[in-house]
Amino acid sequence: MAGGTGGSNSNLSVLLQSQRGPCAASQPLESFFLSGSSPSFLGSRSMMSFEDVHQANGSTRPFFRSFDHEDNGDDDLDEYFHQPEKKRRLTVDQVQFLERSFEVENKLEPERKIQLAKDLGLQPRQVAIWFQNRRARWKTKQLEKDYDVLQSSYNSLKAGYDDLLKEKEKLKAEVNLLTDKLLLKEKEKGSSELSDKDAFSQEPPKRAIADSASEGEVSKISTAACKQEDISSAKSDIFDSDSPHYADGVHSSLLEAGDSSYVFEPDQSDLSQDEEDNFSKSLLPPYVFPKLEDDDYSDPSANFEDHAFWSWSY
DNA sequence: TTGTGTTTTATTGCCTCC
DNA sequence: GGAGGCAATAAAACACAA
Numbered sequence: 001m002a003g004g005t006g007g008s009n010s011n012l013s014v015l016l017q018s019q020r021g022p023c024a025a026s027q028p029l030e031s032f033f034l035s036g037s038s039p040s041f042l043g044s045r046s047m048m049s050f051e052d053v054h055q056a057n058g059s060t061r062p063f064f065r066s067f068d069h070e071d072n073g074d075d076d077l078d079e080y081f082h083q084p085e086k087k088r089r090l091t092v093d094q095v096q097f098l099e100r101s102f103e104v105e106n107k108l109e110p111e112r113k114i115q116l117a118k119d120l121g122l123q124p125r126q127v128a129i130w131f132q133n134r135r136a137r138w139k140t141k142q143l144e145k146d147y148d149v150l151q152s153s154y155n156s157l158k159a160g161y162d163d164l165l166k167e168k169e170k171l172k173a174e175v176n177l178l179t180d181k182l183l184l185k186e187k188e189k190g191s192s193e194l195s196d197k198d199a200f201s202q203e204p205p206k207r208a209i210a211d212s213a214s215e216g217e218v219s220k221i222s223t224a225a226c227k228q229e230d231i232s233s234a235k236s237d238i239f240d241s242d243s244p245h246y247a248d249g250v251h252s253s254l255l256e257a258g259d260s261s262y263v264f265e266p267d268q269s270d271l272s273q274d275e276e277d278n279f280s281k282s283l284l285p286p287y288v289f290p291k292l293e294d295d296d297y298s299d300p301s302a303n304f305e306d307h308a309f310w311s312w313s314y
Numbered sequence: 315t316t317g318t319g320t321t322t323t324a325t326t327g328c329c330t331c332c
Numbered sequence: 333g334g335a336g337g338c339a340a341t342a343a344a345a346c347a348c349a350a
Contacts, residue, residue: 087323087344095322107337129324132337137322139338 090130094120098127102134 090098101116108116108131117124
C-alpha cells in the first residue's frame with residue numbers, strides 16, 4: 001500500500017492539507033515540517049500512493065477533499081491556513097481498508113495504529129477516532145440484533161402461552177359441559193326415586209353416591225370425579241360402560257344398585273347439547289353444583305384438599 | 315435549489331487501568 | 333498522572349424528496 005513519494009506541486013498541496021487535518025489543531029504545524037521522518041509525515045507520503053491507487057480504481061472521490069487553491073498563489077495558501085478546519089470524509093478505499101482491519105481486531109494497539117496511519121496516509125489519531133466510532137456503530141448494531149433475538153423469543157413464548165390459554169378454556173368448557181350433564185342425570189334419578197318411595201316407602205334408597213350425603217356433597221363428589229379423571233378422556237369414560245372405572249367408586253356402586261337406568265346410561269337424552277345445558281341450568285340452583293372457575297385450575301392440590309375431595313371413600 | 319434527515323468525522327468530558 | 337476507551341454531542345458532508 002505504501003509507495004510513491006509525490007513531489008509535484010499538486011502532491012505538495014495535498015500533503016499540506018493532510019498535515020492540517022482536523023487533529024492538527026492540537027499538534028503544532030511546524031512539527032510536520034521539522035520532522036520529515038515522523039510517522040505522520042511518512043504517512044502523508046504513503047497517502048500519495050494511496051491516492052494514486054484510489055484514482056486508478058475510478059472512484060469519484062479524491063483521497064482527501066481537493067485543495068482547490070493550489071494554483072492561486074501564496075494568498076490563497078495563507079487564506080487556507082487561516083480558515084477553520086473542515087471535515088474530510090475518508091475515501092471508499094480507505095474505509096474498506098479500515099473495515100478489513102476492524103474485522104480482524106476491533107481494538108487498536110499503538111503499533112497497529114501507527115502502521116494503519118502510515119498505510120492510509122492518515123494521522124494516527126484519525127485512525128483511532130475511526131476505530132472509536134466504528135466500535136460505537138458496531139455496538140449499536142449489536143444491540144439491535146440482541147433486541148431482535150429477544151423480540152422473536154418473546155413472540156414465540158407468547159404464542160405458546162396463548163395456545164395454552166385456548167387449550168385451557170376449551171378443557172374448562174368441556175368439564176363444565178360434563179358436569180352439567182352429570183347434574184341433569186342426578187336430578188332425573190332423584191325425581192324417579194321420589195316416585196319409587198311411594199311404592200317402597202320403608203326401603204332406603206339405593207343411591208350409589210353416599211347414602212347420607214347432602215345434595216351439596218353429591219355435587220362435590222361429581223366434581224371430584226370429573227377432576228380426578230384425565231379431563232381429555234373424561235367425556236368418553238363417563239359414557240363408556242366398558243371402562244374399568246366403572247368397577248370401582250361411584251360407577252361400581254351404581255351398577256351394584258341394579259338400576260339399569262342409572263346416571264351414566266348413555267344416550268338417554270333426546271335433547272341437543274344446548275337444550276341439555278339450558279335444561280340443567282333451569283332445574284338446578286347454581287349453588288348446588290358450581291361451575292369450575294379459573295381458580296379451580298390454579299392449584300389443583302390445594303383446591304381439592306380444601307374440599308376434602310381426596311378423602312372421599314365409597 | 316433548498317430544506318431536511320442521515321451518516322460520518324471529530325471533540326469533550328469522564329472513567330478506568332497501569 | 334498519563335493513556336486510552338466510551339458516551340454524548342457538534343458539525344460537516346451527504347442523500348434525497350419537493
